[in-house]
Amino acid sequence: xxxxxxxxxxxxxxxxxxxxxxxxxxxxxxxxxxxxxxxxxxxxxxxxxxxxxxxxxxxxxxxxxxxxxxxxxxxxxxxxxxxxxxxxxxxxxxxxxxxxxxxxxxxxxxxxxxxxxxxxxxxxxxxxxxxxxxxxxxxxxxxxxxxxxxxxxxxxxxxxxxxxxxxxxxxxxxxxxxxxxxxxxxxxxxxxxxxxxxxxxxxxxxxxxxxxxxxxxxxxxxxxxxxxxxxxxxxxxxxxxxxxxxxxxxxxxxxxxxxxx
Amino acid sequence: xxxxxxxxxxxxxxxxxxxxxxxxxxxxxxxxxxxxxxxxxxxxxxxxxxxxxxxxxxxxxxxxxxxxxxxxxxxxxxxxxxxxxxxxxxxxxxxxxxxxxxxxxxxxxxxxxxxxxxxxxxxxxxxxxxxxxxxxxxxxxxxxxxxxxxxxxxxxxxxxxxxxxxxxxxxxxxxxxxxxxxxxxxxxxxxxxxxxxxxxxxxxxxxxxxxxxxxxxxxxxxxxxxxxxxxxxxxxxxxxxxxxxxxxxxxxxxxxxxxxxxxxxxxxxxxxxxxxxxxxxxxxxxxxxxxxxxxxxxxxxxxxxx
Amino acid sequence: xxxxxxxxxxxxxxxxxxxxxxxxxxxxxxxxxxxxxxxxxxxxxxxxxxxxxxxxxxxxxxxxxxxxxxxxxxxxxxxxxxxxxxxxxxxxxxxxxxxxxxxxxxxxxxxxxxxxxxxxxxxxxxxxxxxxxxxxxxxxxxxxxxxxxxxxxxxxxxxxxxxxxxxxxxxxxxxxxxxxxxxxxxxxxxxxxxxxxxxxxxxxxxxxxxxxxxxxxxxxxxxxxxxxxxxxxxxxxxxxxxxxxxxxxxxxxxxxxxxxxxxxxxxxxxxxxxxxxxxxxxxxxxxxxxxxxxxxxxxxxxxxxxxxxxxxxxxxxxxxxxxxxxxxxxxxxxxxxxxxxxxxxxxxxxxxxxxxxxxxxxxxxxxxxxxxxxxxxxxxxxxxxxxxxxxxxxxxxxxxxxxx
Numbered sequence: 001x002x003x004x005x006x007x008x009x010x011x012x013x014x015x016x017x018x019x020x021x022x023x024x025x026x027x028x029x030x031x032x033x034x035x036x037x038x039x040x041x042x043x044x045x046x047x048x049x050x051x052x053x054x055x056x057x058x059x060x061x062x063x064x065x066x067x068x069x070x071x072x073x074x075x076x077x078x079x080x081x082x083x084x085x086x087x088x089x090x091x092x093x094x095x096x097x098x099x100x101x102x103x104x105x106x107x108x109x110x111x112x113x114x115x116x117x118x119x120x121x122x123x124x125x126x127x128x129x130x131x132x133x134x135x136x137x138x139x140x141x142x143x144x145x146x147x148x149x150x151x152x153x154x155x156x157x158x159x160x161x162x163x164x165x166x167x168x169x170x171x172x173x174x175x176x177x178x179x180x181x182x183x184x185x186x187x188x189x190x191x192x193x194x195x196x197x198x199x200x201x202x203x204x205x206x207x208x209x210x211x212x213x214x215x216x217x218x219x220x221x222x223x224x225x226x227x228x229x230x231x232x233x234x235x236x237x238x239x240x241x242x243x244x245x246x247x248x249x250x251x252x253x254x255x256x257x258x259x260x261x
Numbered sequence: 262x263x264x265x266x267x268x269x270x271x272x273x274x275x276x277x278x279x280x281x282x283x284x285x286x287x288x289x290x291x292x293x294x295x296x297x298x299x300x301x302x303x304x305x306x307x308x309x310x311x312x313x314x315x316x317x318x319x320x321x322x323x324x325x326x327x328x329x330x331x332x333x334x335x336x337x338x339x340x341x342x343x344x345x346x347x348x349x350x351x352x353x354x355x356x357x358x359x360x361x362x363x364x365x366x367x368x369x370x371x372x373x374x375x376x377x378x379x380x381x382x383x384x385x386x387x388x389x390x391x392x393x394x395x396x397x398x399x400x401x402x403x404x405x406x407x408x409x410x411x412x413x414x415x416x417x418x419x420x421x422x423x424x425x426x427x428x429x430x431x432x433x434x435x436x437x438x439x440x441x442x443x444x445x446x447x448x449x450x451x452x453x454x455x456x457x458x459x460x461x462x463x464x465x466x467x468x469x470x471x472x473x474x475x476x477x478x479x480x481x482x483x484x485x486x487x488x489x490x491x492x493x494x495x496x497x498x499x500x501x502x503x504x505x506x507x508x509x510x511x512x513x514x515x516x517x518x519x520x521x522x523x524x525x526x527x528x529x530x531x532x533x534x535x536x537x538x539x540x541x542x543x544x545x546x547x548x549x550x551x552x553x554x555x556x557x558x559x560x561x562x563x564x565x566x567x
Numbered sequence: 568x569x570x571x572x573x574x575x576x577x578x579x580x581x582x583x584x585x586x587x588x589x590x591x592x593x594x595x596x597x598x599x600x601x602x603x604x605x606x607x608x609x610x611x612x613x614x615x616x617x618x619x620x621x622x623x624x625x626x627x628x629x630x631x632x633x634x635x636x637x638x639x640x641x642x643x644x645x646x647x648x649x650x651x652x653x654x655x656x657x658x659x660x661x662x663x664x665x666x667x668x669x670x671x672x673x674x675x676x677x678x679x680x681x682x683x684x685x686x687x688x689x690x691x692x693x694x695x696x697x698x699x700x701x702x703x704x705x706x707x708x709x710x711x712x713x714x715x716x717x718x719x720x721x722x723x724x725x726x727x728x729x730x731x732x733x734x735x736x737x738x739x740x741x742x743x744x745x746x747x748x749x750x751x752x753x754x755x756x757x758x759x760x761x762x763x764x765x766x767x768x769x770x771x772x773x774x775x776x777x778x779x780x781x782x783x784x785x786x787x788x789x790x791x792x793x794x795x796x797x798x799x800x801x802x803x804x805x806x807x808x809x810x811x812x813x814x815x816x817x818x819x820x821x822x823x824x825x826x827x828x829x830x831x832x833x834x835x836x837x838x839x840x841x842x843x844x845x846x847x848x849x850x851x852x853x854x855x856x857x858x859x860x861x862x863x864x865x866x867x868x869x870x871x872x873x874x875x876x877x878x879x880x881x882x883x884x885x886x887x888x889x890x891x892x893x894x895x896x897x898x899x900x901x902x903x904x905x906x907x908x909x910x911x912x913x914x915x916x917x918x919x920x921x922x923x924x925x926x927x928x929x930x931x932x933x934x935x936x937x938x939x940x941x942x943x944x945x946x947x948x949x950x951x952x953x954x955x956x957x958x959x960x961x962x963x964x965x966x967x968x969x970x971x
Contacts, residue, residue, distance in 0.1 A: 103834050109827055368896065504750060
């Protein structure tokens with residue numbers, strides 16, 4: 001049973017009169033990269049928001065390692081081991097690159113008042129270890145960011161911002177990573193780097209499950225093991241990339257858009 | 262019974278004031294997500310513009326001879342000046358800070374409100390003391406059973422209702438109103454559709470300021486005494502009314518204004534030693550709303566865009 | 568690699584000297600400006616000082632040298648700074664009023680440090696901070712006046728009560744949206760003021776009078792003191808008392824800033840949603856900021872009440888709140904030195920420009936607006952957290968490996 005990291009059954013959410021996600025179901029196994037694709041507005045980010053606790057599903061269940069996590073607060077879900085990136089990267093812009101990664105570890109730290117004032121020896125030792133881990137993690141994705149780790153996050157290029165968001169998310173050693181359109185706005189060179197980075201994540205954490213929302217089909221094709229297609233909040237197809245891309249329903253949903261190449 | 266009617270009249274007066282202030286406030290929030298903490302001081306500015314103007318007209322004898330028309334003219338002039346003031350505040354204070362974090366803009370309006378208040382106090386002769394406000398509304402009353410209802414109360418109420426109604430109509434049916442609603446919903450798309458963001462926001466500021474000015478004039482006319490520091494309280498109450506009704510929602514401002522006015526007046530009357538703690542009731546109401554229903558009565562539940 | 572040890576030693580000495588000179592010159596300037604009697608002289612000195620600073624700043628080599636000197640010789644600067652602060656009142660034997668102003672400024676430094684935790688570090692626009700100041704002042708003075716509690720105990724109790732008030736304000740403030748927070752804080756400040764003004768046991772509009780002097784080693788702090796053989800006015804006692812608490816609060820602020828607590832506060836300020844999804848309990852973080860910030864105000868309140876000897880609700884109204892906000896904005900958001908500087912400047916200014924008292928609020932309000940427009944981070948803005956050797960040793964190690 002522990003092979004399945006996450007199981008979502010009939011997840012639904014209604015905002016007033018609008019049903020943004022309707023009965024979405026899928027599984028995520030260890031080491032799997034699951035692609036969530038679909039036209040704009042299909043409800044993909046909303047699904048992420050439900051999994052990470054920002055919204056509470058109106059109905060349905062979300063199981064993480066056999067535990068029901070519906071309605072848990074976002075920080076609790078992060079502590080359980082689910083981390084994410086955002087469509088429009090949400091970094092702590094006035095803080096340094098290093099501080100951003102250190103903050104990613106908040107999920108596995110206690111916000112300890114006592115330690116801050118009284119047990120400073122513990123605090124300093126912890127800092128040492130944390131900084132070591134943070135710099136290592138940064139180095140895996142960008143030597144440049146590692147060496148320039150005091151740079152304010154707001155000064156980074158879009159490509160580096162994505163990398164930093166991923167580093168921040170990975171800093172707490174999560175078992176599940178949700179990536180929301182990481183390739184958005186990237187040029188072909190950056191996209192290639194991104195695909196390598198996504199695959200690299202698997203080498204950094206054994207057994208990590210990744211759910212990837214993407215519009216860039218090249219990225220989906222190269223990285224995903226399995227896919228789920230959303231349209232108007234409903235799952236209209238699922239399978240490997242080859243299967244869903246040749247599915248008539250999916251092609252109709254994307255009708256008129258050049259996204260599905 | 263007579264007391265009850267008096268209280269209702271008093272509550273309606275307070276509600277009118279709060280509604281006029283709240284509407285402007287809520288429009289600023291709706292259109293550019295701005296909390297303007299100098300809004301209340303715009304009300305006071307209008308009162309302190311009216312007093313010398315009225316004195317001037319009286320000196321020339323215009324007030325006594327042409328009576329009603331002169332007073333209307335004075336009111337129009339002051340409202341126009343206040344609207345221009347809104348223009349000024351927008352260009353000088355708000356526009357330069359639109360790209361900064363909203364917190365900065367909020368703090369800037371707080372400081373601006375302070376400066377306006379103090380400028381009034383320092384510039385106006387004897388500004389620190391309460392001033393007598395001229396009687397710009399007719400002074401008689403009608404009899405209703407055992408109570409009397411002043412003409413001024415009736416006029417204030419009627420005028421407020423008409424203005425709010427007209428404004429609502431304008432927002433719903435005119436092109437400019439459409440522009441305001443569009444910018445309120447999604448300013449990026451509105452601009453792409455060809456709506457001039459600058460002029461729309463400018464118009465919102467002028468309307469909001471004019472409403473605030475009117476509220477100031479009504480306040481002075483009804484209570485007869487004004488003080489330079491009135492603005493901060495009025496502004497906060499207007500803000501509170503807007504929040505209770507639902508920030509950004511026009512009708513919310515109305516509901517909030519009515520609710521706050523009635524709570525204040527009736528709580529002060531019926532709760533022992535209530536008048537000392539009058540403001541406390543309004544503020545407790547706001548605090549409770551902000552804990553349990555921060556989106557207000559009419560506001561939609563706010564889902565942060567993630 | 569051969570290192571030039573003697574060269575390094577000279578460089579080290581030079582930068583120490585440079586740092587000390589900068590500190591002494593700055594302190595002397597501030598001191599002279601503080602005691603200058605006429606307003607014209609003060610303004611002239613300020614202009615000269617500002618011109619000097621801005622001018623030297625433009626010379627890149629000077630600026631770089633000074634900045635790196637300051638960064639490297641932190642310990643030296645702190646020691647020298649402390650000695651200077653201890654020595655400041657020595658020449659002021661005949662000027663009890665100047666010492667008085669310095670004490671008030673010191674109390675405002677403590678207040679501003681507390682407000683800085685809420686506004687600067689955590690991004691909470693608290694426009695009613697004076698409420699906590701007032702609660703601390705009233706709680707401590709009611710304890711010492713009515714219940715014969717010693718000043719020291721009363722101070723601690725008052726600070727804790729203030730912190731609880733802060734915790735209370737936290738709850739309606741937990742829903743996001745900066746203007747909601749601002750409104751709630753205003754309402755809170757006003758409600759507190761109204762209660763203080765109307766309740767019988769707080770003395771109503773008359774407040775609390777005849778607050779007893781703190782006692783140290785059996786001696787009342789309202790009596791004159793002997794220092795180095797000379798008689799000093801009683802204000803001196805309070806100068807060192809307040810200095811003592813400033814040092815403690817600065818150390819506490821410093822510890823929080825450099826810990827996960829302070830880091831989380833910054834994250835909450837920058838992006839609450841990202842903070843939540845990174846595992847930060849934003850609610851707890853905010854409540855901590857509210858309580859701890861209020862604790863500072865409580866300490867300041869107790870000090871204030873027992874220095875002045877009488878308090879009334881007027882001392883804790885919204886103007887005071889806005890004044891303190893101005894100090895944080897002017898001095899530097901989320902910067903301990905900056906906030907202290909802002910407090911010092913805005914607390915001293917009204918005393919220096921008494922003739923312009925009428926225009927005080929207009930002046931400070933305008934300065935704040937200008938700051939917000941052109942330099943919102945304040946005179947001394949927040950710096951990046953520097954982890955020193957923890958980072959450099961790792962980066963250098965990698966460099967050595969790369970260089971072979």
